[in-house]
Amino acid sequence: MSTADTRLTSDDRREQILAAATVVFGERGYAGGTTDAIAKQAGISQAYVVRMFGSKERLFLEVARRATGRLRERFGLVISSFTGAETSQDRQSALGVAYAELVSDRGTLLALLHLFGLGADPVFGPEGRECFLSVYRLVREEAGFTPEETVEFFSRGMLMTILLALRMPDATDPAASELLVTAMGPQCEAILAGYESAVSATV
Template sequence: MASRSLKPTDERSRDRARTRAKIMEAAKVAFSKYGYGGANIRDIAAEAGITGALVVRYFGSKEKLFEEALADAFDLGQAFASTERRELGEAIVAHLFSEQQVVDLTAMMLLASVDPSANPVARRLAHARMLHPMMKLIGGKNAEQRAALILSLVTGVWFYRFMLPLRPLSGRSDASTKGRVAAQIQRIIDGAD
């Protein structure tokens, strides 16, 4: 009998986890496409197949949902944790030039940066989820400066790949372009002047 009373609870827990995951995925897509100001709870809920009231029940507010979606979108430390330091430039470029990015952390960050209500959250998470993990990954002398340079370079390439596409960065980039970007990133990682 004890197992019967646990089964509905387990199912409810799984349903809650699935619902939360659906909301999170819908929110990440919405915030990366429309920014904080353009995304709304009603559309995110519809995409997740639920009501707006349920989104608020799970996350409390649009602000909290945005913060959690941004934090969940990408954890730089985890994404490259198993990458050898000498291969980090190539790994970053492989991610940057991936054709399969539906949820785009860079878009979420850039769009949030111009929204006065979302900017403080984006700045805090940029430090916590991007700058500090990059500093740990690259280590060594001037890690903060080098990490900021890498993030600036990556953001610039992303911007000219997707927001204001420039050849040869946009579309399917050739191996030479990717190799040059990877070499520049690796040079910063290695601390070469």
């Protein structure tokens, strides 16, 4: 263990494990992700991972809460910058860019999708619903959207999520380009730049 490693606080180490778990669960899902793979991704022992989080189930829940918390924090910062002069489209666009920047972290994007796919699970289902609704309430109540505008925003966001999860920017079919530009709107260029950067970082 290096000197730098020994200086990490418990909070630093916890964040290191959560970041590694986000990558592993994003790539492999809950069933395929293991504490051993997470430990290797983090560069620490499996025993330390288990000692800090107790179980893989608890670790996956913490990954989901971290991802949702980061999303709420990012949206909250954007919403706090609104002056009241913005149109609904202006606000949707600003929040869309913030979302795209966050999910350019592919682990976060895929970990959330895995969580949403576990709606029937007795533990992860309620957590996934609350995670989603907490973001919905934030956008609905603090961004000043009507219920219809909120649904419009989430509909576009979920389509964006699916397209990025599918790696649609990698497709050469002209239909893919048309779909991306139409779905992402004015922030398309910024979103795709973030996507390219994230992909390059994993190569």
